[in-house]
Amino acid sequence: MSASAYVDTGSTGVESRSTPVNAEHGITVIAAVLTVVLTAVAFWLSYEHLQEVAAEHGMADAVARSWAWPATVDLFIVIGELLILRASLAHKVDWWAIGLVTAGDGASIALNVAGVGKDANALDYVVAAVPPVAALLAFGALMRQVHAYLARKALTGVTTPPPGVNEPSTPVNVSVDRPPAAPAAPSLSEPEAAGELPVLPVGVEGASAPVDAEPVAVEARSTAVDLCMPVIYPNRVDQVVRALYGTDFTQPNTARMTMAMAGLGLGASESTARTARGRVKAREPYLADFPTAIAG
Template structure:
């Protein structure tokens, strides 16, 4: 297969997966609504009220999944979103099974439980696809405007940075050293004072090493910038992390650090 056709195939596969997942989500919620509607109608709710009652149960699944998606994009864990999703899912499953009544055939209960379970899983898969799409769009929109930062510093403290500058500026008079010189040339150090954004980027880059080769969370970045008397809003933290990871793409593959 030619290389140019591979991205097209991936796009079409993603579109087909999204379409099938959406169809599965709609069908699953519809079957769950039907069962809950029958349950409501058998307990003195008629007409529009019987159709509206299932929404008080299954809507929690959609609300919780959307809140989980939002928290995921913010790289946070939302306990309320998880609780809402779990409550809606468990309630829908239990009430769908209860709509069967008394039955000697276990498959009746299995049949009643499948739609709410499928609705939860299908909607979760759909939100995962939306999550990946949004992240891919964010990468496309932010990548062209990012300026690279100096990738060779391991510590972000100003004292260590000044020591590194002095070491580079000293004349090379160590020809009698037995160690072989490194083939890679060191990048030139900045001749002028660091800008505020350079200091922010250096501070963020140092967190990857200080956290044990892990990606810092927004809380880590905000705390480090605050200690350095630098701007530390959430937007500043996220933009600095993007700039650092664009300059060094391998940092993006590191495991996330747990925000303490």
């Protein structure tokens, strides 16, 4: 026989802060759409002006080449921004990608402005410079939104219901087994039932009769279940620093953190290591009670 106790895991004592999920999602979608539209318009204006510049300077008879030539300038911005996005997702700095964006946008602005001519009005130069500058800023904003989306997906890892939606609590069946009952007393034979003592061989003492102990009732109690969600660190540097706490249960110093980061190709910046250690201790305050091996 076993008694079952039900523990409701739905109520954990922590209330989640309600957020306007629908409004936030709508604003994010509108901002993303407008950013894409602005990026496309700005690149189109810059691209077409560079085509006119190419047509006026040696490519008037080669229409296809005049339309392909601006790509040798504007595509550097696209390639550089994509490489910057890849580096930021890996928590690195790609100076080569930054150089590509700088070179491509600088050349695009200079050629758009130079294509206006020498004796043009100052406002004509401003009008020519706005599309390439807008293309750079809009495309950078688009890559930032993509980075935020990918980082958020990496942080969750699993599909969870939006904040403010209460999940039904699922009862956990915890079984408490009772101790086995005492064995039943053996049945008496006919002579014993009649009150006669059994005849034992000479030299053999009679064994003591078993005592039928009354079973003790066991009270079934509910067992508390501690449900804790693991702390997930999307930042690889934070993961490395958090793992060092579990090696010898001491707070890692700067030398250990930078050595571990360098071993995984994450750089060896001391400020980055200290900042990551601060983030880890902020998310798990009990780690601050660990002893410090060597001040770092």
